[in-house]
Amino acid sequence: MNKITDAFLHDIPKTDLHVHLDGSMRIETLIELAQERNIPLPSYEPQHLKELLNIGGIHENLESYLRVFDTTLKVLQDEDALTRTAFELAEDAALENCRYIEVRYSPVLHQKNGLSLPVIVESVAAGLRQAKRKYGIMSGQIICALRHMPPQTSLRLAELAVAFKNKGVVGFDLAGGEMNNPADKHAEAFRFIRKNNLNSTVHAGEAYGSRSIHQAIHDCNAHRIGHGTRLRENGDLLNYINDHRIPLEICLKSNVQTAAVDAIENHPLKFYMDFGLRVTLNTDNRLVTDTTITDEYKLACQVFHLTYDEIKRLVLDGFKSAFMPFRKKREVMRLVLEEFEQVSQKHGLHSEVEARGISRYAIDRIGEDPMPD
């Protein structure tokens, strides 16, 4: 019988496909950057500041959770701050054996001191490159449009994303409060993205029902869904997403904090896995949610008692869902499988499916073949 340990979850290769730059800085860095720039904060003591901002706490809704970003964004208005924050985010991920991250943010929120949009993207790219050189961690940027902003702003951001395609940017997203801000308002930006053969994802079904996911898929042609917590409310759409292998970017801890689920036990993760959906585990916001990718795996294991094979499937689904060229992905997946086996041996763990001689189909599904679907 396999015993899943925290050390095993730390050691396995992982991805983080849904992580916001402005929600994932170190608290110490937030304080340091504020002091250097004479920006007032409610406290300069890390623990106290965390308490004041309700970091890691439960919020009454998504809108209240998003208010923490008002503070982090104050310090992320120059090139150095952006580069440092991007580097540290990738460094923190690399130190817990995260092999690939897709960092998302909305460049228009970093223009208070007059930075141009291209300089913002280049500053983030510089930080991610530094981390790649030091730790080998692969990464890409996702440019976020914001639901509450005018559609013209989304179009400008889509043009920016396309201009930096293959130059650091791997995708486009729609973020922000879902309530009263439907995705179809931004359909033109997503049409532009699609025409330019760029990947897209949309935050949907987090604070609003399955209709929001329907719009993300059919009005925005999203290739992935951010959260999708309320997909279970619409069986027909659930099947469509399953049949088209559209990945869900699940962020467990964050979903509890934004009240997308009333308790972690009621999160649909296990139901989605059992149904066969392609699901990935992600942090959303390392600072605001007070989490790490290893913590998300730990939580999933504690609450849903995941087996070794289910963990392996989550890991492989993460890499499969990456916005990465197919040929490169196939090579990366071969290396990830090898590493996963080595880590498993080191921790004395093995597949229970193979041990019980279950059909080739079942083995395929957990990723014996690097790209089965």
Ligand SMILES: [Zn+2]
């Ligand atoms: Zn998010």
